[in-house]
Amino acid sequence: MEILLLIVLLVLVITLLNSVRSQGGQLERISQRTQFLLEEIARLRAQRPPEGPTTAAPPKPEPPKAETPVPLPRPAPRPAPQPAP
Secondary structure: OHHHHHHHHHHHHHHHHHHHHHHHHHHHHHHHHHHHHHHHHHHHHHHOOOOOOOOOOOOOOOOOOOOOOOOOOOOOOOOOOOOOO
16 A cells, blocks of 8 residues: 555656656746847837937927906896886
8 A cells, every 4th residue: 555655656746847847848938038029129129219309299389378258248137117007
């Protein structure tokens, strides 16, 4: 019984080590791809023209300030209608 348990544990350890080793290869490929992308980003940034006043749009002129509205005079109230005699 103990020998069977040791064999099962040995198989599990070997399986775990193989899994870690295969994932290590994947991590290496991901690391290489990430490094390549970082180098591409740096290369493209170096090719991009510098941003500054030469490439920026000219500032928009401020719109003229509206004058404060002058209230219109109110019409005089109408006299109440007189009853007919």
